[in-house]
Amino acid sequence: MSFLEVRDICLDVGSFELKGIDLKAEKGDYVALIGPSGSGKSLLLETIIGFYGPRKGNVFLEGRDITFFSPDKRQISIVYQDNMLFPHMDIFENIAYALKKKLRDKKQIEMEVTQIAGVLGIKELLHRKPDTLSGGEKQRASLARSLVARPKLLLLDEPFSALDARTREKLREMLKKAIADYSTTVLHVTHDFEDVWALANRVVVIRKGEVMQAGDPESVFRRPSPDFVAEFLGTNVLKGTVKALEGKLAVIEADGLEIYSADPAEPGEDVTVSIRPEEIILAREAVESSARNTLRGKVSGIFKKEHLVVVEVKTGTAEIKAVITPTSCEMLGLEPGREMYVVFKASNARIIR
């Protein structure tokens, strides 16, 4: 039996519904749960931690059936998008609060708090009240509080989605280190594929209360099931090697293509490049433009979805997805087999390690 096993969880709360969710995680796994909003990801977390009892199904942790344990008996902690730091306590008290049920000795509590504060870089903030901190600082404090008691399982419910891109990136690094230091198993609900790439070793795609796909990030992102493509658009992912640097741009060879990226890279480095489908322009002819990347390919698939059209273009050995409006689709006369150019800026080709 796996470290964490969620079996056939069924539950409805308001307009959210889980329809027989199965999920497994080994000790030390970092599992990313992705899916469109309203798919029940957060509800699943709240069922695992015990805020909701499922109508059907079981949750096993370390082989024990904890489905109906009360939340205080599970040793699972959670970090929400809006930190939930207790406003009447300062940061030290907030973090210490998580320890007081476990440790009696004040000295020891202080030591543990200082240690986690060091890992997450909030030592200077310990005697401030939550409402005087920035979003990123609050979230670090919240992470510290959830990690300090060394829970068996850490649940993250979109912890970074209220932060700006740079803070997010910094926090990912810190989280990575903290997770390693505290060797915790993590379930992370996110909308952001960059979280998945930077942190997770497993991905579970949830849609309308059902698991659509599960596996390691690469296989899920590169060979998404058709439903997944339509419902939750991921990103284009290309794996390759940095061949050279041209000024500030990195030239990356990936899937038989040459891609320019504005992100810093070293020659010879193996990298993953991601390009968001909405940042891609489709053109009938190779146009002169400020975009550095112009790739030739053939349309291999067109999927209509509500107000948008997802177009897949086969270029090199890769299939690149682009999102356009139905009007542009008509104007371009897109149909499978048609030759097209895929255009995007070097700054939109993001390098992920």
Place this chain on the structure above:
Amino acid sequence: MRFLKSPDVLKSLEILKHPEVIKSPDILKPQGMSRSWFRNLTIGIAFFFTLLLFLSIGVLLFVLKPSEILSALLSEEMFYSMKLSMLTSFASTFSVMCCSIPTAYALSRFSFPGKSLIKAVLGLPMAFPELVMGLALLLLFGHGFLGPYLEAAGIKVTFTKLGIVVAQFFVAFPYAVRVIYSTFEDINPRYEQVSRSFGYGEFETFRHVTLPMARSGLFASSVITFARCIGAFGAVLVLAGGSYMHTEVLPVTLYLNISYGNLEMAVTSGILLMGIAFLAILSFERFEGGRL
């Protein structure tokens, strides 16, 4: 649109989720046509009646000479009534808080059969005349129903000081539940859930997280409760009788002295009640930001 996650779309979604982000709704106010007759009429009405109200309060303050107020204040009857008012109101405020905090918490956090019934019954006294409430209490605690049993236990409610507390309690309780309920509703239950996940039980969580977070709301509602208790009249008069120097609280003093034609005493107790109400509203505004 769900698929396009450009920062702009995200931002607009954020605004939809948090309407408070849209600061001052100036754009909603018509500009340039601010001298319309409708605007002037509404503002005029607002001023006129506030002024009238203010005047009536002022009259209360200036109808007596300071010496008259002082002598009324120092009279034995006023002293008795003030002391009794304070004592009973403190007692009833304390018991109201003890009962309304758990009630409001249960209504806010748990779902249970009969919840909507409780809510409806608690909403009743809002529109229910206080006098009728007093009558109902008189019948309940009188000879017909509970009276004999309570008397056997040595407790007499009707026409006693205890009756004052009971009447004040039932007048103020539904209001207190309402205010405290909204305080608890404003606290995201996720705070409590986070505390539970750290190994704290329900009561420990309530004590360490919910209560401190509700502190200012609870303080504000106890002030409002106190003001309602000390000002309660109809129910007190019917249940406790309002007899001279026995069950005489401030509103009763006002009433009794009006009927004797003793204006000084009546006005002075009026001023006292007004002062207390004013202080209560002030501190309520301060602690609850005037939300009601």
